[in-house]
Amino acid sequence: MDQLDELYRDVILDHFKQPRHHGPLADATLTVEGTNPLCGDEMTLWLRLDGGRIQAASFGGKGCAISQAAGSMLTEQLQGLTLTEAKALVETLKGLMQGQEPPAELDLGDLESLAGVRKFPVRVKCAALSWNVLEQALKGDTQHTADSTQNTPKPLK
Amino acid sequence: MLDVKHIREDFPILRRTVHGKPLVYLDNAATTQKPRQVIEALVGYYSRSNANIHRGIHALAEEATAAYEGARERTARFLHAPSERGIVFTRNATEAINLVAQSWGRANLKPGDEILLTEMEHHANLVPWQMVAKATGAQLAFIGISDDGRLKLEEYEQKLTRKTKLVAFTHMSNVLGTINPVADIAARARRMGALTLVDAAQSAPHLPLDVQALGCDVLVCSAHKMLGPTGVGVLYAKEELLERMDPFLGGGEMISDVWLTHATWNEIPWKFEAGTPNIADVIAFGVALDYLDRIGMPAIRAHERELTAYAMKRLQELKDITLYGPPAGEDRGGAISFNLEGLHPHDVGTALDHEGVAIRAGHHCAKPLMRRLGVAATARASVALYNTTEEIDRLIEAIDAARRFFQRSIKVAA
Numbered sequence: 001m002d003q004l005d006e007l008y009r010d011v012i013l014d015h016f017k018q019p020r021h022h023g024p025l026a027d028a029t030l031t032v033e034g035t036n037p038l039c040g041d042e043m044t045l046w047l048r049l050d051g052g053r054i055q056a057a058s059f060g061g062k063g064c065a066i067s068q069a070a071g072s073m074l075t076e077q078l079q080g081l082t083l084t085e086a087k088a089l090v091e092t093l094k095g096l097m098q099g100q101e102p103p104a105e106l107d108l109g110d111l112e113s114l115a116g117v118r119k120f121p122v123r124v125k126c127a128a129l130s131w132n133v134l135e136q137a138l139k140g141d142t143q144h145t146a147d148s149t150q151n152t153p154k155p156l157k
Numbered sequence: 158m159l160d161v162k163h164i165r166e167d168f169p170i171l172r173r174t175v176h177g178k179p180l181v182y183l184d185n186a187a188t189t190q191k192p193r194q195v196i197e198a199l200v201g202y203y204s205r206s207n208a209n210i211h212r213g214i215h216a217l218a219e220e221a222t223a224a225y226e227g228a229r230e231r232t233a234r235f236l237h238a239p240s241e242r243g244i245v246f247t248r249n250a251t252e253a254i255n256l257v258a259q260s261w262g263r264a265n266l267k268p269g270d271e272i273l274l275t276e277m278e279h280h281a282n283l284v285p286w287q288m289v290a291k292a293t294g295a296q297l298a299f300i301g302i303s304d305d306g307r308l309k310l311e312e313y314e315q316k317l318t319r320k321t322k323l324v325a326f327t328h329m330s331n332v333l334g335t336i337n338p339v340a341d342i343a344a345r346a347r348r349m350g351a352l353t354l355v356d357a358a359q360s361a362p363h364l365p366l367d368v369q370a371l372g373c374d375v376l377v378c379s380a381h382k383m384l385g386p387t388g389v390g391v392l393y394a395k396e397e398l399l400e401r402m403d404p405f406l407g408g409g410e411m412i413s414d415v416w417l418t419h420a421t422w423n424e425i426p427w428k429f430e431a432g433t434p435n436i437a438d439v440i441a442f443g444v445a446l447d448y449l450d451r452i453g454m455p456a457i458r459a460h461e462r463e464l465t466a467y468a469m470k471r472l473q474e475l476k477d478i479t480l481y482g483p484p485a486g487e488d489r490g491g492a493i494s495f496n497l498e499g500l501h502p503h504d505v506g507t508a509l510d511h512e513g514v515a516i517r518a519g520h521h522c523a524k525p526l527m528r529r530l531g532v533a534a535t536a537r538a539s540v541a542l543y544n545t546t547e548e549i550d551r552l553i554e555a556i557d558a559a560r561r562f563f564q565r566s567i568k569v570a571a
Contacts, residue, residue: 003176004511008504010567017567039503040520040533062533064501065563123507 006116007123008065015069015110020076021058028058034133036125041067045075045133054078054086059130066117066126073110074130087138093131097124159452159460165543167192167448178513181548181555186331186492186539187517188381189362192448195384198441209433211410225436228443229426235446236376237367238393245392245399245429246439250358251281253377253392254325256405256429257354258285262323264403268294271320273351275300275308275337276529277330280522282356286325295322302529306333306482313342321351328360328376332521332535333482334465334492336360343372352398358382362541363461363490365454368393385445386438392429399425406431457542464540465491468549475556481530491540494521497556500563502536508559514552 025046033044041063048056057078059071074093078086092102093111097118102108117127165171168190173180182190202224208217210225226241233241247253266272272286276299290297298321300313308326317324324346329336343353354375357366361378368376375398380389394402404411404422408431413421422428449457466485472478477498483489497505506518517537520527527533538552 004508004562007507008562011569013563013565013567014569038519040524040527041503042533064503066504068501120507123503126503 007120009113009116011110011113012069013065015072016065019059019068019072021056021072021079023058023060025056025058027056030137032133032137034129034136036063036067036129038125039064041126041129043067043071043129043133045071045130045137047078047137049083052083054081054083063129064126066114066123067129070111070114070127070130073114074134077107077109077111078134083138086134090131090135090138094128097128159456159542161460161543161545164452165545167194168543169193169196171543175513175515176511181514181551183538183540183544183548183552184515184517185362185541185544186359186382186521186537188387189384189541190543191384191386191445194448195386195441195445198444199386199437202437202440207437210436211427221436221440224440224443225434228439228446231443231446232391233393235366235450236378236391236393237369239369240396242425243393243396243399245394245426246434247390247392247429248388248435249381249390250356250377250379251285251390253390254282254354254356255285256392257375257394257402258289260402260405260429261352261398262286262289262295263292266290266293266295266322269320270295270322271298271318272296273298273300273313273316273321273324275326276302277306277308277333277335277526278325278327278523279331279356279358280524281358282325282327282354283525296320300326302333302335302526305484306330306335307488308335308337308342310338310341313345317345317349317351319349321346321349323352323354325354325356327356327358329357329363329490329492330482330523330526331359331492332494332523332526332537334490334494335483336364336488336490338488339371339373343374347372359490359492362449363454364458374398380438380442380445383442383445384448385442388435389438389442396425399429402429404428404431408432410434452542460542461491461540461544462489464544464546464549465489465493467546468493468538468540468552471549471553472556475553481535492537493539494535494537496532496535497560500559502534504563505536505556505559508562509552509555512551512555512558514555516552 028046029049030047035042043061046058047054057075059075092106114127117123170190206220208221210222229244230241232244298316301309339355346353352374355373357376357378362383374395376393378391381387411423411428411431413423469485479496481494502518509516519534
């Protein structure tokens with residue numbers, strides 16, 4: 001199963017099996033839910049915002065190893081970011097799925113391990129669910145359901 | 158017994174490899190593979206006979222028309238319909254259901270009427286009725302399912318009333334594999350004065366169908382799940398019903414005469430086939446039906462029943478697995494949904510793909526059923542006439558390999 005190692009790197013399986021920041025955030029100021037209509041995966045993102053900064057973030061939901069690990073790694077990375085930094089992170093992650101190198105000054109943390117997902121076009125949407133939900137949250141759009149098939153970069157051939 | 162080795166030689170795609178392993182194709186409920194006879198029919202039509210039908214006066218147009226109408230007659234024979242006048246070609250089974258919902262439903266349903274569906278329907282036999290219910294004020298009602306994945310027929314008895322105008326239900330569940338007792342359901346509906354629509358998309362490729370014995374008013378199926386090309390659906394309906402219905406789409410071919418402000422309709426079935434139809438694919442679909450009937454639907458059913466029983470037995474021997482639907486038997490088809498403890502079906506599907514084993518993972522366009530089962534998704538292996546017990550063994554080995562892969566010890570930097 002060598003080809004699979006690229007997709008399911010150890011760090012991804014670690015986040016899947018022991019998700020960080022999992023479950024509702026008691027004092028969340030913003031809650032956004034998203035689903036992936038193609039597969040039925042669901043994700044909720046809880047954010048505590050204060051003065052333009054994400055003081056805390058957590059996630060929950062049902063989904064595959066990729067979507068759940070992405071949720072764990074994303075919320076890990078979001079702690080303490082300004083909203084501007086969080087938007088830049090979303091753009092960088094979208095670019096990563098198109099094979100773009102992340103800017104050197106931006107720390108992706110464990111999210112970097114998702115680079116291998118772009119070689120599996122049908123699984124890109126699994127990873128993208130978490131940051132599409134985040135994008136909705138950053139737009140202040142809590143009424144609409146994020147749809148990870150929308151605005152998802154075209155996978156590499 | 159089927160000569161599966163010989164049958165497999167007719168399917169070129171079964172010789173290919175995927176990720177370096179021989180393909181094991183177990184996603185037949187999504188679409189079946191095509192025998193070379195069907196592929197050659199497509200090439201042959203475009204190479205020799207291509208022309209628009211019903212209007213040309215040259216040799217090619219006559220040949221194409223004869224072949225297209227021949228496929229209609231062939232379809233009527235396959236379904237044991239009384240005549241080809243009851244066979245309408247659509248784009249797919251979904252469009253066939255929408256045709257009935259829009260043409261019959263909008264004209265005949267009113268507030269207070271009920272459309273009776275089941276909890277195991279594919280979205281294709283759910284959403285069109287939601288749309289027509291919204292448009293007409295009719296209500297939707299649902300027959301529930303038992304924990305072993307069968308329709309609760311006692312609930313049907315209660316919910317079937319004089320208000321019920323239509324009972325629309327699947328012949329074989331694409332998730333549970335359940336084969337519903339169509340003749341019984343249709344007979345009870347008839348006594349109550351309700352029409353019946355049978356979604357046979359999953360059953361038509363796998364068992365003998367006789368619309369007259371089933372006693373349904375409408376039956377739909379899909380060519381690409383029956384060894385035929387994509388882009389062709391079949392609507393069978395009783396002729397008197399089609400006669401009463403207004404057209405679905407307007408345009409060329411479906412008219413008798415046209416003035417600037419109005420038009421009169423063509424006879425059935427052409428009244429429901431506006432515009433140039435999918436000529437080549439319909440003709441090739443006829444060849445697919447020849448292929449199925451030459452092998453024989455009873456023999457196909459017997460082979461697949463054995464395969465299903467074998468697959469379910471092997472799957473049940475695995476640890477921490479949940480199988481959905483009734484046990485193998487007379488009322489069970491070869492769509493086998495399962496979940497492995499601690500593993501999401503998509504991860505299972507990706508891992509199996511890397512062993513060359515193609516299955517489906519997801520909600521199978523049956524989200525209400527997923528909710529009823531209490532899951533977001535399932536993995537599904539589904540068999541066809543060309544599958545073998547050796548391929549089921551490959552499925553089991555691939556599942557074992559997937560389990561080992563995801564349960565491996567992992568090393569991460571602290």
